Amino acid sequence: MARIEVDQVVKRYASDTIVDREASRTRPALNSVSMAVADGETVSVVGASGCGKSTLLKVVAGLEYPDAGRVLYNGTDVTYVRPQERGVGMVFQDYALYPSMKGQGNLAYYFQVHDRTEEEAEQRVRETADRMGVGFEHLLGRVPTTLSGGEQQRVAIARCIVRDPQLFLMDEPISNLDAKLREQTRIEIRKLLRKFAITTLYVTHDQQEAVFMGDRIAVMRDGDIQQLGSFDELYYTPANLFVATFIGSPPMAVLPVVVAGGEVVVGDLRWRLPDDVRPAVPDGPVRLGVRPEGWIVDAGDGAVLRVRHRERIPTERASFLYGSVGGAAVAVATAIDFPDRSEVRVTPEWSRAYFFAADTEDPIHLPGVLELF
Amino acid sequence: MTERQVVTEDVPTADAAGGRAPDKPAPRLSRRRRLEGVLFVIPAFLFQLSWGWYPLVMAFVISLTNARFRGPVEFTGLESYQRLWSDPLVGQAFKVTAIYAALSIGLTFMIPILVAILLMEMPRRHIRWMMLLWFLPLSGIASTLLFRYMFNAQYGLFQWIATEVLHLPPQPFLNSSDQVLFWLVFPGILFFGPGLIYMATLQGIPASYYEAAEIEGAGFWRKVWTISLPRLRPVISMLLIFAVIGSSQAFEFPLIMTGGAPGGASRTVVMYLYDLLRGLRYADATALGVYLFLVTMALVIIQRRFFREDPDR
Numbered sequence: 187m188a189r190i191e192v193d194q195v196v197k198r199y200a201s202d203t204i205v206d207r208e209a210s211r212t213r214p215a216l217n218s219v220s221m222a223v224a225d226g227e228t229v230s231v232v233g234a235s236g237c238g239k240s241t242l243l244k245v246v247a248g249l250e251y252p253d254a255g256r257v258l259y260n261g262t263d264v265t266y267v268r269p270q271e272r273g274v275g276m277v278f279q280d281y282a283l284y285p286s287m288k289g290q291g292n293l294a295y296y297f298q299v300h301d302r303t304e305e306e307a308e309q310r311v312r313e314t315a316d317r318m319g320v321g322f323e324h325l326l327g328r329v330p331t332t333l334s335g336g337e338q339q340r341v342a343i344a345r346c347i348v349r350d351p352q353l354f355l356m357d358e359p360i361s362n363l364d365a366k367l368r369e370q371t372r373i374e375i376r377k378l379l380r381k382f383a384i385t386t387l388y389v390t391h392d393q394q395e396a397v398f399m400g401d402r403i404a405v406m407r408d409g410d411i412q413q414l415g416s417f418d419e420l421y422y423t424p425a426n427l428f429v430a431t432f433i434g435s436p437p438m439a440v441l442p443v444v445v446a447g448g449e450v451v452v453g454d455l456r457w458r459l460p461d462d463v464r465p466a467v468p469d470g471p472v473r474l475g476v477r478p479e480g481w482i483v484d485a486g487d488g489a490v491l492r493v494r495h496r497e498r499i500p501t502e503r504a505s506f507l508y509g510s511v512g513g514a515a516v517a518v519a520t521a522i523d524f525p526d527r528s529e530v531r532v533t534p535e536w537s538r539a540y541f542f543a544a545d546t547e548d549p550i551h552l553p554g555v556l557e558l559f
Numbered sequence: 560m561t562e563r564q565v566v567t568e569d570v571p572t573a574d575a576a577g578g579r580a581p582d583k584p585a586p587r588l589s590r591r592r593r594l595e596g597v598l599f600v601i602p603a604f605l606f607q608l609s610w611g612w613y614p615l616v617m618a619f620v621i622s623l624t625n626a627r628f629r630g631p632v633e634f635t636g637l638e639s640y641q642r643l644w645s646d647p648l649v650g651q652a653f654k655v656t657a658i659y660a661a662l663s664i665g666l667t668f669m670i671p672i673l674v675a676i677l678l679m680e681m682p683r684r685h686i687r688w689m690m691l692l693w694f695l696p697l698s699g700i701a702s703t704l705l706f707r708y709m710f711n712a713q714y715g716l717f718q719w720i721a722t723e724v725l726h727l728p729p730q731p732f733l734n735s736s737d738q739v740l741f742w743l744v745f746p747g748i749l750f751f752g753p754g755l756i757y758m759a760t761l762q763g764i765p766a767s768y769y770e771a772a773e774i775e776g777a778g779f780w781r782k783v784w785t786i787s788l789p790r791l792r793p794v795i796s797m798l799l800i801f802a803v804i805g806s807s808q809a810f811e812f813p814l815i816m817t818g819g820a821p822g823g824a825s826r827t828v829v830m831y832l833y834d835l836l837r838g839l840r841y842a843d844a845t846a847l848g849v850y851l852f853l854v855t856m857a858l859v860i861i862q863r864r865f866f867r868e869d870p871d872r
Contacts, residue, residue, distance in 0.1 A: 249770050270776030278767035285768075286789035295785070296775045342771075349775075357767075 188259045188273075188352040188385050190223040190246065195255030197241055215241040217409035218255065226383040229414070230400030232393050232432075238409040239389045243355050246387060247274050259352070270299075272353070275346025275384075279358040281338040283330040289341045290326040296349045314348040317381075336367045343378065354379070354386040361390070372398055393433055405429050422555045427547035430475055430540055436506055436517035441474045442544065443512075450474065450534075452512045455489050460536050466551040467541050475540030478506060478519040481532040488531025491516060498522060615852075618845040626842035639846035649847065651823055652831040653854070659740050659813070659827060660806035667747040668802055672795065675757035676787055680779075693754060703815045706746050710816070733817050736824035743813055743825060753798050760794045761787060796866040800859055807855050 197216040215238045223229045231239045244250040246257055248269035256265045264272055283292050290311060297307035315322050318340065325337055333341065339359055346354060359375065360368045376399060379386055388399045396403050397417050404414040405428075413425035417433075424430035431437050443452050448464045450457040452474075459467065482488070491509040498505040500522065507518045507530060518532055541550040625635050643649045678689055709716040710732045721730045733739050768786045777785070788795075810829040813819070819826035819834075826834075828851050835844035 244770075247770075247774060249773060269774045274774060276771060276774050278765075278771060280765050280767055282765065282767040282771040284772070284785050284789075286785065286792075295772075295777075299776045299778075299781060345771075 189225045189261070190353060190385060190387070191256075191258040191261075192219055192221045192242070192246065193256040193258065194218045194220050195242075195245055195252040195257065197238075197245055197250060197252045199241075214253070214409055216245065216252065219409070219411055220255075221404060221411055221414055223385055223387065226385055227401050228379050228386040228388060228399060230396035230403045231387060231389045231406060232391065232396035232403060233406035235391060237406045239391075239406050240357055242406070243276075243357055243387055243389050246353070247276055247355050248272050273349075273351055274353045274355055275349070275351030276355040277339070277342050277346060277357065277359045279361050281330070281335070281342045281362075283338055283341055283345070285330060288327055288329050289333075289344075292330070292341055292345050293326070293348045295345070310348050314344050317347065318344050318378075334367075335363045336371055339363070339371060340374075343375065347378075347382065351384065354384045356386065356388045358390055359388075360395070361392075368395075375399070394435065397433075403433075405432055418555045423552050424540070424549065426549065427473065427475070427542045430542070430549075434477055436478050436508070438475045438477045438540065439511070439514055439516040440542075441476070441512050441514045441516075442471065443474045444471050445469050452489060455487075457487060457533065463536050463539070463551065468550070471544040472550060473542040473544055474534065475542060476516070476534045477538065477540075478517040480535050480538035481516075481518045482535050483518065483520055483524075484531055485533040488533040491518065491530050491532050493528055493530060496526065618848050622842055622846035622849050624842060626845070628839070635842070639842040640850075643843055643846055643850065648823065648826075648831060649828075649850075652826055652828045655740065655823075655825060656807055656809065656827045656829075659743065659809055659825075660803065662740055662744040663747055663806045663809075664799075664802050666744055668799065670748060671754035672757055672788075672791065675754045675761060676783055678754075679758065679761050690755075690758070699811070700815070702746075703812055707816055710742060733825075734821055736821045739817060739821065739825045743816060753801075756794060756798065757791060760791055764790050792866075796862075799866075800862055803858050803862060804855055807851065807858070 195216050196214055196218055198214040217238075219238070219242060221229070231242060233239045241250060245252050248257075248264070248267060251266055256263050258264065259272065284295060287295070293311045293314060294307040297303075297310065311326070315326060322340060322344065325333060325341055330338055330341070343359075356375075360371045363371055372395060379399075388396070390396050390399070400417075402414060402416055403420055405412045405420065407428055413420055413429045415423075420429055420433045424433065427440070431440065441452060443450050445451070445459075445467050446469055448459050450459060489511045491507065491511055493507045493509050495508040496505055497508070503522045504519050505522050505524050507520060507524075509516055509518075511532065516532070518530070538553050540552055542548065543550055622639055623634060623636060625633050625638075674693070678686055678693075681689065712718060712729070712732060712734055715732070717732060718729060721727045731738065732742050764786065768790075769782055772782050772786060808829050809827045810833070813825050813827055814830055814833070817825045819830055828847065832844050832847045832851070835841075835847060
């Protein structure tokens with residue numbers, strides 16, 4: 187088990203080692219990234235493709251060396267230590283099982299490389315098979331090409347567990363699975379991580395997956411970590427507009443508005459701010475963020491929302507109405523039995539409204555974590 | 560958060576009345592026509608028929624006759640085959656071909672695989688230059704003529720290296736009946752084409768395989784053995800068949816280099832077949848061709864059997 191620190195890591199790819207993109211020449215893949223992962227904690231790293239999340243993982247694994255900065259395991263500097271000496275286990279999107287070996291051989295590979303005895307390898311493989319749970323035993327006798335994606339990924343995970351890694355690195359491990367299997371495997375991985383309490387970095391581009399897997403979530407953009415925190419922190423106190431719109435589904439609606447004399451002006455509509463919010467928001471143009479659950483439907487002073495499309499989600503007992511207000515895309519959460527209507531009136535619930543500066547992404551006023559219970 | 564089970568309903572609005580406007584006729588949906596497919600196949604089929612199957616069948620038919628230009632052509636059964644069977648030159652030609660094939664596969668087949676693997680380890684910029692140098696498209700006949708000059712016993716480059724650089728006595732090279740086959744194979748070590756195919760295959764292996772092995776502490780040769788070679792296996796199998804067929808039909812290179820000298824020590828089966836044709840012994844020539852076909856076929860079948868024991872499938 188290990189405590190991981192990443193200290194101001196900069197990584198710049200030489201233009202000929204990777205696909206030559208304009209962006210990779212003008213800015214580094216990692217731009218002075220710092221983060222700390224506690225012992226036994228799972229941190230999800232989420233961001234759009236090309237944001238540097240896989241590079242971060244490779245630097246932590248030792249597969250890439252940073253141009254500047256340090257990586258520490260338990261306070262020890264391992265920045266330039268070779269990957270095999272770090273005791274990490276890595277799971278890849280394409281599983282990367284050794285093609286010519288059966289499941290057994292894949293698990294025993296490490297012991298062969300390190301000239302351990304046959305008995306030790308066999309015993310460890312057997313133990314791991316037990317820990318992996320029901321039905322894993324029969325995967326050991328089969329070659330990777332005859333296994334399904336989910337089965338291959340189970341073998342790949344077992345291949346890491348078999349040698350007791352102090353750090354688990356997962357690079358989009360379930361992105362190649364189909365939806366149903368993805369959900370199953372996600373739960374299974376979460377259970378395993380809980381059971382073994384191994385420190386884990388989990389990279390994904392899917393924010394729901396990130397929320398599900400991570401004790402904390404790091405949101406990355408263009409080589410920077412924008413915010414690292416629990417889901418509630420990211421959701422209710424986003425560090426900037428990017429995090430606010432990235433986390434949450436359907437996304438937050440962002441309306442360009444003008445605040446004047448304690449009133450919010452959108453087009454020809456005027457909303458009076460309540461007393462507790464008014465002092466926090468200065469006069470002038472700002473951006474108003476409202477999440478789907480932050481709208482009050484059919485209040486008297488509501489903006490007209492023409493419903494373009496309705497989405498019902500029975501498991502959440504909700505239905506979402508999609509439309510636009512003042513030119514901005516808006517999603518509104520309503521009850522599941524909300525009647526079909528082509529028009530509704532919506533008003534922001536001010537205790538749940540977010541305010542951001544009009545010209546930067548900085549937050550002006552945030553609702554804060556809600557006391558739900 | 561659970562995976563969303565999404566039920567989407569379109570709320571009816573003016574423009575979403577559903578489907579195309581009623582006055583516009585549906586486009587005529589026509590089935591894919593079989594005739595087009597047949598037309599596309601015909602040229603290749605005719606080509607294969609006239610240059611592939613027709614000569615094959617005709618060669619077999621001719622080999623069973625006396626195949627004379629003038630006078631009645633008579634069916635003579637296996638007479639030609641029997642005559643060749645007792646011809647010592649045929650035995651020699653098959654022996655020469657077998658040694659030539661074994662040498663060229665043994666000495667040159669593994670080299671491009673190795674070079675391709677090593678080349679892929681180099682920095683990208685260098686790879687491009689190395690590929691250009693290694694796979695320079697040289698004309699076969701031109702480089703063969705160049706090699707004939709290099710092997711010249713009096714003023715050739717190799718003789719110069721032997722006497723002036725290595726201080727050896729003058730070497731016979733192609734004039735020695737013991738060494739001639741080795742020296743014929745030797746240029747193939749330096750120039751070999753299929754490396755490009757290996758490199759293309761190697762480039763198709765995801766980097767994550769090597770990263771996974773690296774994390775487990777695998778060194779270079781172990782990565783080659785457990786990842787690169789297994790992934791190259793089908794390509795190696797295919798190119799081995801081509802190499803077996805190609806080297807058993809060796810013809811123009813030995814012909815230009817030695818013409819079969821010294822004393823038939825480098826006369827391959829196809830070269831002897833060529834000699835028979837020039838002697839107007841068509842029946843014997845085609846019969847020899849059928850012999851070679853049978854031997855090559857047997858080798859390919861054995862090779863397929865051998866490679867079918869593939870742990871992957």
